Amino acid sequence: MHAIVSGAGVAGLALAGRLALDGWTVEVVERATAPRASGYLIDLFGAGYDAAERLGLLPALRARAESFDELRSVDESGRVRGRLPIARVEQATAGRWLTILRPRIVEALAEALPEGVRMRWGARVEHVHDDGARAQVLLSDGERLDADLLVGADGIGSRVRQLVWGPHERYVRPVADLLAVAWIGDDPGLNADLEGMVAMQVELDRQLMVAPLGERGVTGFAVLRGVDASRARRAVQELGVLGRRAVRSARDPYVDEVAQTIVDDWVRGRAVLLGDACAAVSPVAGQGASLAIAGAERLAEELAFARHPSDVAAGLAAYERDWRPVIDREQARGRRAQAAFAPHTRIELEAQRAMWRAAALPGVAQLVARAAGGVSKAR
Template sequence: MRAAVIGAGIAGLACARQLALAGWQVDVVERADGPRADGYMMDFFGLGFDAAERIGVLPRLRKASYRIGSVEYVDARSGRRTASIDYDAFASALGGRLLSLMRPDLELVLLDALGDAPDGSVRVHYGVPYRASEAADAGTELGARLAGADLVIGADGVHSGVREALFGDETQFVRPLGLRAAAYVIDGAPDLHAEFDGRFVLTDTVDRQAGIYGLRDGRVAAFLAYREDAQEGVDPDEDAPTRLRRVFGGLWSPIDRLLERCPAHPYDDVVAQVVLPRWHRGSTVLAGDGCQAVSLLAGQGASMAIAGAELLTDLVGPCRDAASIEAALGEYERRWRPVVEEKQAAGRRAANTFLPPDRFRLLLRRWALRASTLPVIDALVMRSIAGGTGLKGRTGV
């Protein structure tokens, strides 16, 4: 059996590995020229943590993870700490089943894990746009394999080309939540790294929030989020570095130093969820953010990508004909859709906590974070985080 996986992100690589272990021949095509270098720090827990343990990649993820003692909120004018969140308490509420990972590192772990599959069973092709890969009339070996695939998995993200080919323009399905987020990593800034090594710091600000943290290899990472409506929308002709400097310039001096080094093409996208009535048609199915984007407000996007990939491949892996594949895809959607919808609802509820729209709600969040240090309230807050939106939905990291 042959599968074509469109997209070499978290969901795509997880699907490819598991199908290959189930005896499939898998081609993964990715429009980018290589693994993504930019991304933000993520909290990895919940369903994805359990799935990673079952499929055998958890030891690699532990090795790639970061130790974060706390997240600090600071006043952007003075740099004074206004509140903090104790990660050890959050981890304790989860029974220690929490990892902090850079998104590019998670992708590299999954890429490395393809080596667990039989030799030659997975081939990853970078620099292949989807529309080029779907045409077999070019007469290439890759084109012939893709055209002959028994299963096509569209794991090509929020702006999925596979979804567009199946169901139409993304404006029908992508639901922006009024925010944008950007992230990038810089090198050669030893002064910033010395100041933020071992620290994860977020500005305690209205309508926009900037985060900065030092990585283990001497680099420094930036995370930037803001409300589009507070900035009078986004000019499509304005490049990302210019826009980020306009929105965040003057917010806080360390962020100004980061903005000076912003690369030409940072990760920069709308914060959105994907909602559509069907996830598959025939033997083509969507996975990951292409159908189940919960947004970073929900705090479990990467976790959901791996857990969803495990369920999909568990169901379709044993299939050996078109009828059983289509039945398995229907069962995948029946089981997984309610889980996705629950996380999406949690993400929408978290919007005003993630990025307060006014000073009143900012002060309310600050009070709640300070109160969480009290023993009884701390236990309640941590249980709520563990069972609901997740720490990322609460802090903006």
């Protein structure tokens, strides 16, 4: 059996690797000419952590993970207002959790790809013909491919979804007028001042998190409400001391609206959607990469023994039937989480600050961790 996977991100590479282990041949088509270097810190836990363990990826991911001592809440002057020892988060998740840059996950997945996976960099899907038994694909470089399965794992702006399902606007739903900004930069001074800690600031309609990387690097992630992309840098600077220092090293930041993808049917003929192409929960839900890995494993499991077109159809139907309720639940949680990431009212803001003041108390760590970045219960 042969699959074409559009998208060399977390979902696409996780699926390609697992399918190849099950005897499929796979071509991964990626419009970028190389893996994207930009990205942000994510927490890998829950279903994604479990799937990574079953796929044998945990050693490589742990070797690339970041380590922090404490999460600190600061105000606009830079004063510390609350502290959450990372050890408490580890206890709350039974140790089944790690923090890692998204590009490092992609790197680990790419290195683990077995024989049977062919990477096609610098090409994208231009046309799809599906006769119900096979998918024929025309690439931007002029080559035509034929496969038993076409997978759109190409993100929230999925090209496969656009070609097979319809225009982007039908399926992408902004979340509360929020904008996400992420960057990786080089700032030895700020790196040293952070002292191995993650700094977090929450204000009305704003949140900023800044963390050290290695000996010189810094990564930042901001959620801004009601801010145009052209004003993102200024909005971060206006947060105060932390914001002004954090953006000094920002180069080519990732800037995009916080959105979810809502797709009525994930399967059409021999095409299927995976990851953010059909199930984006938004950055404020804190589980995008975890769900991408777990969803890829679920799809691969349903296709593991496919030897006939009817087997593929049955596997695709089972994948959507079983995985959709998980995504529906996490998307609902993501919509609720927007108030924690960018509180819009004084009551919401004061609730956040009260939570941080109580962060050192036993039993509060898990609640604070969920509000701070999506680290929640172990599953």
